[in-house]
Amino acid sequence: MEIPYTIQIRPDTGLYNAKLGIWLFLASEVMLFGGLFSAYILLRVGAEPGMWPHGWLNVTLGTVNTLLLALSAITTLLAWAACKVRDFRKFKIFHACTILLALTFLGIKSYEYHDKLIHYEVQLTNGKFADGHLIEKSADFDLAKKTGTVTLHGRIVEDEKDLMDLRATPAEKPAEITVAAADIKKMENYGPKHNTFTAIYFTLTGLHALHILGGTIVIFYLWAFGGAMWKTDPERFTNRIEVSGLFWHFVDLVWIFLFPVLYLT
């Protein structure tokens, strides 16, 4: 059975079916991310004064990722344009660039996640806070038994609020701090359960990264195995590239708002 309107324009919609399908799917995606963005607004506005983090994320890495995604959106468009002019070689080159840029984006995101997961906030028994990246835990370190020591590369502050706005904090050189387990009241990394900011940060960027991964798999499939369809039905293949490109541009659009919301404000 032949699938109708894969190439021809459907008279009542003025579009081929896959294009209307992807736009309806993107509309549902807007609502998915919209729900999470509204959760972000709720958490941010509802935070206690001075307790919403600023400057916790690496702006340089965020900027690099923004430019990588913008470039990948451009190579996606060029890949489609190459298909339209029936230049398969250029299509392969442009989409190879898209895949490489996407993988680089994911690599940087993984590095950022790792950086948060080895970053610890340690509440001390004297009421102060030690904060920094984990260097090492002694072999006998056990928080429950209160044995051993932990070494961080960071600083000690009087109040947890001093850790919230890292841009406002006077630049002091981080140093190596060794804390005995006996002096630790609570020790927690900057993972999703650390506070509401890290929770919404990991949720939003994690969901976005999953979209990047899914899009990359689809683009790779079309790039690696699209040759057969290109030979038999280039118009249909071009439409597939357009549809996957629309999804990719949407993923870029989401990042355009995620970057300022999480990294710059």
Added chain:
Amino acid sequence: MSESEKPVCLKSYFRLCAVVFLVVVCTTSAMIATSFSHIGEGWTLKVALILAIAVVNAFLVAGYLMHLLSEKKLIYIVLGFTVFFFIGLLGLTLGAMFGFPTGTISH
């Protein structure tokens, strides 16, 4: 005829992409500069400015890269509904923030 149905010239797309990328670089730089500037008291004005720049950035991607500036009517209708429900979603959330039952203690 939507943009994707028109005949394509690869060279003109190269030019378009170069311009879009340059503007994206400029808008991203503007957002970062605004973020680190000392405009206004607190974050309210800065957040508003940064989001306004992000909207310009998003318009470029949606308008030129997704060809939304010259799409079919049905897609605009779909997006119109999406915008309506999206605003409703944000409105309901914000409305709920001020809808605490009497006697709720807030900080």
